[in-house]
Amino acid sequence: MDIGGLLFNITSGLILGSIYGISTIGLSIIFGIMRVVNVGHGAFIMLGAYAAFWLFTLYGLIPFISAVVSLAMGLAIGMMLFYIIMRRIIRGEELMSLIAMYGVGVFLEELANYLWHADYRGYSWYIGAIPYLGLRIQLTAISGAILSIATIVSLFVFLYRTGLGSSLRAVVQDPVGAYICGIDVQRIYALGAGLGIGLATLGGVLLTLYNPTGIYPYMGHPYTLKAFVIAVLGGLGSILGAFLGGLIFGVIESGATYIFSQLGSPSPGSLALFLGFVILILILLIRPEGLLRR
């Protein structure tokens, strides 16, 4: 086996994984704060990807700007969704929250399908590539990873160095206690929903930096499933866990795909994903609290 090829795939897995991490943090925040599993997660990634595509194609805006725009868009959508829908399902039955969030996801996908049609779209933004292990890594992909790291650093600054961030962490730990301490819990829930959705849409933009093709209304499904695996890997609700889980999953996905293809498997991608789901089940059985929690 070619070690250089494997290393190259692991590196691109790390880049992709950092992007997975960012969007999965969105899923984790919403679960952590409201105990709602956002089964429509992938639809928001799709929205972000379309935002990057349209802003680039129509207005020539580079994805760095789309990233900010889509984060703001996601924040607004998330807060709106909280006041219209999530508010009603927070303490309800698991089943109802799953159905409601699934409905939201289907609605967004169908809306995208209605407005933009089910064509595969892509854009090409070339800013150069650097040679690495005999192959080339696109600078756009690297900038995606850098943006991911910048996002998680700013997220931690927000959570641990600002008053609002502390309130958010307090609500995650104990909503009732936070309420007694004078925190407006409803507002924090809304903020959390906004932040969660915003990170998912941001993740969509970053994904197009890694792979600017294959943008279409139903692209989100595999990302929803991967986000489940990643979130559980890091511990549902844990932010740093989600990011590390993303890195681990990215490496497993790319590395295993490469190894299986070297072993002569005709569909290495499927086997790699199978491996991912086996790991999911194992983690759920052995350490349901995730890799990071004590």
Add this chain to the structure above:
Amino acid sequence: MRLSWISRIQIILALAFYAILWGLREVFPQYSQLLTLVIFYTALGQAFNIFLGLTGYVDFGYVAFMALGMYGGALAVKYVASTGLAPILALVLGPLQSVAMAVVVASAIGLIALRLRGAYFAIATVGVNEGLRHLIEGARIWGGAEGVIIPGDLRKLFGDEGFGYIATVYADTMLVVIASCAAIATWVLKNSRIGYGLAALREDEDAAKVMGVNTTKYKIIAFITSAAFGSLIGSAWALKVTTIYPPEAFNITYTIEAIIVAVIGGAGTLFGPLIGGVLYTLTKYYLGVALPGLQLLIFAPILVAVATTFPRGVVGSIRMIYSRRYILRELLR
């Protein structure tokens, strides 16, 4: 098992409903396409309700059992066609093989995944479903991504006319029988010790455990029963669709539709899936006719509205409104 007369009437009404559904299909052949869908979704909801409704656990990977059933049914047809056994064996072996596969897989999943609760259980079942699908594609089991295609084999076994008959009348009748049996199973479980144990579990699992209810055993019984019926539906459905591809067979949409049918009607009630199946199919069908391509766009907000404002479903809500009328309350259990 002591049964009141109300509970006897209850099961008779449910079975009568299925008999009427089957009769309508015979009397109005022009609506057979729509009625087939009603039968399919009602059966799916009825089968899923045994687990979802009675335990309150959300199995997001339920379609895996239907998919296994589709493979079981289709592979039996292929096997019989290639060995030259009596053609009728294909229709006997299919359901048997489907149930056997589903029971084995459900026992394995049940024993490990049912230790998890709530969101963790839902995610684990999604994982099992996707894992199975990718295993079939990746390891090229049962034709891998190329799928199993059986129209040719069915023609070889039964001739052109026989093939048409099997894909319509036979498969639909099979679905009605499966749905009726699922209704009977629901009724038997609900009126037995297991049903009361599950009711306690649904309200408060820890309390039920403390009171001495063997929650794990009951959960696994409901899970395997529900999975077996799901696989039977799959083996009948395989005779209708006749081509089985992993992405379509394991499509999570079927799980969601089963959930919707059960929930709109009233999860955990005997009549819930009947009413939910009729409502869901008619809405979906006529939206598709009136606004082709837009039915899901319109359906999704309805779904969200139902989940946020109407969680008990039709039957559950009627029961709530008339909760002081003993007969009605007991009848709609």
